[in-house]
Amino acid sequence: MSNVLYLAVVDDIKKKIISGELSPNDMLNSESELMKEYNVSRMTLRKSLSLLSNQGYIYSIQGKGNFVRKPNTDLYQFRFNEYDSLFPEVDEIKLLSVTIDTASGQVKTDLQLNHDDQVVRIEKLMLSTNEPIAFEILHTQYFANKPVVEDQINFSNYSRTLETKLAFAIKKELEIRIVKAGQYSNRLDLTPDDDVFQISKKTINKDTRKPLTTSIILIKKEFFVITAGTPEEDEVKKIF
Amino acid sequence: MSNVLYLAVVDDIKKKIISGELSPNDMLNSESELMKEYNVSRMTLRKSLSLLSNQGYIYSIQGKGNFVRKPNTDLYQFRFNEYDSLFPEVDEIKLLSVTIDTASGQVKTDLQLNHDDQVVRIEKLMLSTNEPIAFEILHTQYFANKPVVEDQINFSNYSRTLETKLAFAIKKELEIRIVKAGQYSNRLDLTPDDDVFQISKKTINKDTRKPLTTSIILIKKEFFVITAGTPEEDEVKKIF
DNA sequence: CAGTGGTCTAGACCACGTG
């Protein structure tokens, strides 16, 4: 049992939930009652409830009470980026081409562009000991008057730079499928009929909700495994 | 700007981080300084810092200070269960077989069993409009003296029941790969050489760290897409 | 209206890190 008061309270309530003494949608005793039960102050008790809420055990409704939450065990987490998540690791990134096109098709849709808008198209190849293991096509809107893009376009890790700079401001989305390598199979020394992982990745401005980049990553199937898990309780951030 | 004090402070500090006024690993002003800056009490300020910490913007070290965190943009979330995550949706689950074996091989390792321990082996087929789209083999230790297992074993959604009951107490891990359908291809009307999603799923007791079940799920590649995203800030739980 | 949770304060003492 923890010698920190609010953690002791957390442990006790958690035990009641796990043991079934409290069931989903049951109301906890009111905060004033719990204060007496555990002999702690309001703020201390509320810190405990806050932790339990963060860890998904309870939720609260103002004016009504605190309730046991139905556990959500279907939520998984994993880490991914196209450079470090492959196995064996990427040791070389080849910039195949950088071109400026007029937006069209899926890319125009994804980036929410107008007819005459231009896009930068970047093709990259990821290699491990000289073997190509992944191929990426990234699109992002081209602004002729913003020199930043042209300055940085020479760096092969352009997209990485972009993301790092904006990291706090962007949200990313992935869609992972199995598809035929198709027209890009030659980049990976495959035949068009070979199956590969296809990861569609979009980055989006968190505030404006505007799409920033859209890319397709093809990964040879032997070089990628997704390892995911339900979040650990310590991964749920600690409370001050 | 929020009329709730602690949220206003959060917004302001967040703005400073996003704008670059504060960079990763920079130390924030001390709490007593921030109290004066924002003209709030210690507890209110700390609630703000707590929220920022939960959302991944800062971390704190006792005795030293609060620091800006390097953003972690490689963390993704997605939801998965073998019944509801396929497309089109599973509308029938067929229990193919339930057998009791002596543990051996990978299963014995996964479940950390001894030589003579017995395991329940359950084979299930998931169908959509009569077409098999996924196949699962689940293993869990068999305890002859625990009648619960035998009572419930007749239900085709055995594993689901098991998980729901223990939901608060278990952790789950997935490994997702592309593999050949191999020896189980006939269950899915495929040839052994066809590629499928293979999801290795383990459930583990959160406290004791003991493995509870291990299963292999094979999914026809056309019927599964992983849709993942970096966590929304509102998904990061609220603070009391 | 009474009871619930939500926000906020002022002040206390403790634990840790650095000099």
Added chain:
DNA sequence: ACGTGGTCTAGACCACTGG
């Protein structure tokens, strides 16, 4: 010894819910 963050209290007022 001093400054930092970590825990805790007692009490206040507000906002929401329901009878």
